[in-house]
Amino acid sequence: MTETLGGLGGGRARDSAPQPIAAILDWPALGLLARLALAAPYAVSGFVKLLDFNGAAAEAAGLGLGSPALVAAAVIATQLGGSALFLTRRWCWLGAGLLAGFTVVATLIAHAFWTYDGIDRARQTATFLEHLAIVGGFAAAAALVHRPGRR
Template sequence: MPPSESTSAAYGRDQRAASARNPDLALLIGRVLVVAIFPITGYLKLAGWGGTVAMMERYGLPLPALAAALVIAIELVLPVLVILGLWARQALVGLILFVAAATLIAHRFWEFEGAQWFPQLASFWKNLAMIGGMIVLAAIGPGRYALRR
């Protein structure tokens, strides 16, 4: 075998072995990416408070101002806990329940027609994919790069 192939093969083996022994960086990146949307949407809901309360009213939620405050708190606090690895599993379970409820309330694609149907369908399945990622992370745990294991 030529030296370049041997070196390349050995490098690939070493990289695979290293990643198999230490998935903690992947868990950190996964934690950040799976919850990154929440602080953004939480901030936007807070900045557009009146619209957020009106949205809660349109969805038929009781006490829409309280519902809006609770949603914003969830979207701002729980992702930070996940990213930092503080009570990450508990925070992920909270986010799983939140996303499941939000999906059933806000992305009822079967009630839409025409141009509104596909965006609702896509949001519904995107949320299910996020729930799947959060379930995996909750099952595995935050990894070594966490403030609390």
């Protein structure tokens, strides 16, 4: 059996994982739990911002963004709406796209590692790359949900 790049491109090499691991990977709820794990920080952040809208607007202003109340409202809508869509099968792709796009924009604004020096640059670079990995997780989750027979 041929393995595909990252296991996402079509065929699946069932014999490549030990049986206990294969059983976990075949568990029907695994996909939903993985999506819950990816969406949780966004949903919690959206609820916290909703409960403290003035703080959310102040955070946007602190990043130098114009129209902080409008930015805060857009962030809340993206985080909560994107999370809800991401947890569904039908609209997972849209939620993944919203949250991934939000993550890219927020990371470019808040973790511009190229503007730092020394240890701060290393820390910001690590955070930037961690956020890039989250974007990859959204893409992988949406791809897996899109495959027939997956949750």
